[in-house]
Amino acid sequence: MAGAARKPIAITMGDPAGVGAEVIVKAAAELPEHVREQLLVVGSAETLxxxxxxxxxxxxxxxxxxxxxxxxLRLEHIAIPGMPIAFGKLDPMGGEASYRYIARAVELTQAGTTAGIVTAPINKEALNLAGHHFDGHTGMLAHLTGSRSSFMLLASERLNVIHVSTHVSLRDAIGRATPERILETVRMGHVHMQRVGRANPRIAVAGINPHCGENGLFGREDDLQVAPAVEMARAEGIDVVGPVSADTLYYRAYSGHFDLVVAQYHDQGHIPIKLVAFDTAVNVSLGLPIDRTSVDHGTAFDLAGTGRAKHVNMLAAIDYARRLAASPA
Known part of the structure; x- marks a missing residue:
């Protein structure tokens, strides 16, 4: 990675009942001293x-x-009544702690104290049981930063995917794939890929229906929702094609034909990434006034407290965050 962050990067501990604390300390212990010195964990001293x-x-x-x-390893301890909690058990207190760690990291980053945020996994059920009704990190970060919306990009060495929608039902996802939302997703992905070194990124937009509707035989959503967005993006000078049938698109992108794929909904983007880069893909939030990366796995309650959780994904998330911190926005 070229360059280094001058300000520390905040790492939120995630749900205390999950594997977040373990993957953080394992990753931190493996990093060179000069990199570990650039980290500031926000979480619980007892759990760590x-x-x-x-x-x-x-x-x-x-x-x-x-x-x-x-x-x-530097730590900003957040004192929360009722902590620590047991590893491996769903607990509303874990959701409350997760929220407070993230809220504090957002404060630090918006104030310019930290350069960005790396998030360990949270549990959405615990978060909602604690009264914080968000679909996960993406919606919560948009709320905390006052952003209209945000976009989830999954980044890996050979495949990068940005999503039009994520944590909604498939029925709702089709409705959310408006030409305006798809266009904005393409724009966000285009700017981000330029930021990480692709001067003129090649982007492909996945179709919604099988074979992009087969000229109306399997639906008209691709003709009415996706194609207009692609035309508008091309008119802005973006190198984008689509809709492209999703059953062949990911192979083409993985083979190097495209730098970025625009997926229409959660599973359309997540399944290919998790197939080819399960341990190394990084979740990146776009459209926020701050940088945020994350591991692309869950709290793994079944492993929490055992010390066996893999930390490869946390290392990748930290590396990507440092890359962003060293790159102009």
Whole structure:
């Protein structure tokens, strides 16, 4: 990665009952000292200490303003009544803690104290049980930053996918795929790919229906919703094609024909990425006034507390966040 972040990157611990604390400490222990010094975890000291013990890594927790020292991971401890909670069990307190960690990280980043945010996984059910009614990180971050909307991009070495919609039903997703929303998704993806080094990114927009509707035989949504958006984007000078039948598009993109795929709904984008880059894909939020990356896995309650959770995805999310911090917005 070229360059380095001058300000620290905030890492939110995620749901304390999940594997977030473990993947954070395992990743931090593996990183070079000069990289670990650029991290600031926002979470629970007790939970992180338990994670350090469970994983057996050699780390000590330090204050947010601690001077660089070997083996020290800086932490902003958020005191929450009722914490710590047990690993591996759904608990509304885990949802409340998740929300507070993220809200604090947003405050720090909007104030310019931190360069961006890396998020460990949260549990959507726990979040809603705590009274925070969001579809996950994407909606919550849009709310906390006052953004009209945000877009989920899944980034990997050979396949990058941005979504028109994510955590809604398939019926609602088709309705949300308006020409205006698709156009905005293409624009966001185009700007981001330029930011990470693709001067003129090649973008393909997936169709909604099988074979893009087969000239109306399987529906007219591709003709009425997708095609107009692609035409508008091309009129703006964006190198984009579509609609392209999704059953062949991802193979073509993975083979290097396209830099970015626009997926119309959650599973259309997630399944291909998780097939080819399950451990290394990074979730990136676009359309926010701050940078945010995340692991692309869940809380894994069945593994929490065992020390066996893989941290490869957290390393990838940290690396991508540092890449963004070193790149002009």
């Amino acid at each position: 200490e338990h994670a350090i013990a469970a994983t057996g890594v050699s780390l000590k927790l330090g204050a947010p303003d601690a001077s660089p020292a070997a083996g020290v």
